[in-house]
Amino acid sequence: MDYDTRDKKRYIRASRWVKPDPDVQNPTRYYAVSRGRRIGIFTDFAKYERATQGFKGARSKSFKYYKQARRWLYRELFAKPGEYPLERRQKKELARRRSLSSQVKDFIRTLDASRIYAVDVEMTDLSSDGEILQVSIVNGRNAVIYNQYFKPEHQTEWDDTVPIHHITPERVQDSPSFSSYAPLFSKLFAQAQLIVGYNTMQDVRMLQQAGVAFPPALPILDAGEAYSFIHSEHQPVRSYAKLKDCAAHYGYGETQWHDSLADAAATLYCFQAMMDDENALFQLFHANP
Secondary structure, X not given: OOOOOOOHHHHHHOHHHHOOOOOXXXXXXXXXXXXXXXXXXXOOHHHHHHHHOOOOOXXXXXEOOHHHHXXXXXXXXXXXXXXXXXXXXXXXXXXXHHHHHHHHHHHHOOOOHHHEEEEEEEEOOXXXXXXXXXXXXXXXXXXXXXXXXXXXXXXXXXXXOHHHHOOOOOOOOOOOOOHHHHHHXXXXXXXXXXXXXXXXXXXXXXXXXXXOOOOOOOOEEEHHHHHHHHHOOOOOOOOOOOHHHHXXXXXXOOOOOOOHHXXXXXXXXXXXXXXXXXXXXXXXXXXXX
C-alpha cells in the first residue's frame, strides 16, 4: 500500500511508522523510508530494499541511531520542519533550561566562594554494599578543605575498581574507618552554600548511605549534567562525558584521574569555566533526606 505523505492526520494516527521493526536484535543501522511501498523505520536491510527498490520516487535514508532516523522521517512527512513535535518540545525545553541556568549562575555569583565545595568520593564499588575509600573537598578559592583515605569496615578487597582509582587495600590499611567521621562531614556540609561535583548525586547518595546528613535546602550542582549539553550538542541523545573530557574541553592540564582530590580540583576548574560559558546549562538539585 502506498501512503500519501502529505496526509499529516493519517501519519499521526499511524504512529507505528516511527517504531523500528523488531526483526533485528541490536541493529547497527536504521533505514528510514518516507516514500515507498511501505513507510517506516527498518532494521532489516532486505525489508528496506523491498520497500524502496523499483518504487518510482522512493525517498529513504540510512542512520546509525534510531532517533536520527525518527527525526528525519518526521521532517519528511510533515510539510514544515517547524511542525515536527519532538523537535519543538526539545527547543522549548532548551530555552527553559537556558533561562533557568542564567538565574542559577546569577545566584551562584552572590555566594561566598569559600563556602562553595567541590566534592569527590572514591568507593570500593557503586553497589549498595560499596564503602568509601577517599573523600576530598576543595572550596571555591582552591583551598583543600578535606582529603582523607578510609579503610572499609566490611570489604577486604575490591579488585574491580582498583584499576580505576588505584586505591589498594594496602594503601588504606592504616586509615580510619569512615563511620566515625560521618558527623564531621555533616558539620562541614552544614557550613556549605553550594555543593559541586561530577555525577554529584551519586556521591551524595553514597555519603548519605554512610551516615552523612545534608541540609535539605543545600543546593547541589552536577557539573557533568551541565556539560552534557555541550558534549551532546551534535548527538541524537544527551549523554554524560567523562570528567577528563570536560576538563580537556576547558583546557585543564593533565592530572592523576580518579584520585578524589585531583578529581575535585578538576571539577572545580570545570565549574568555574562553565560559569562563563552560556552553553553549559546549570540546574540545582537537593539531597533527599
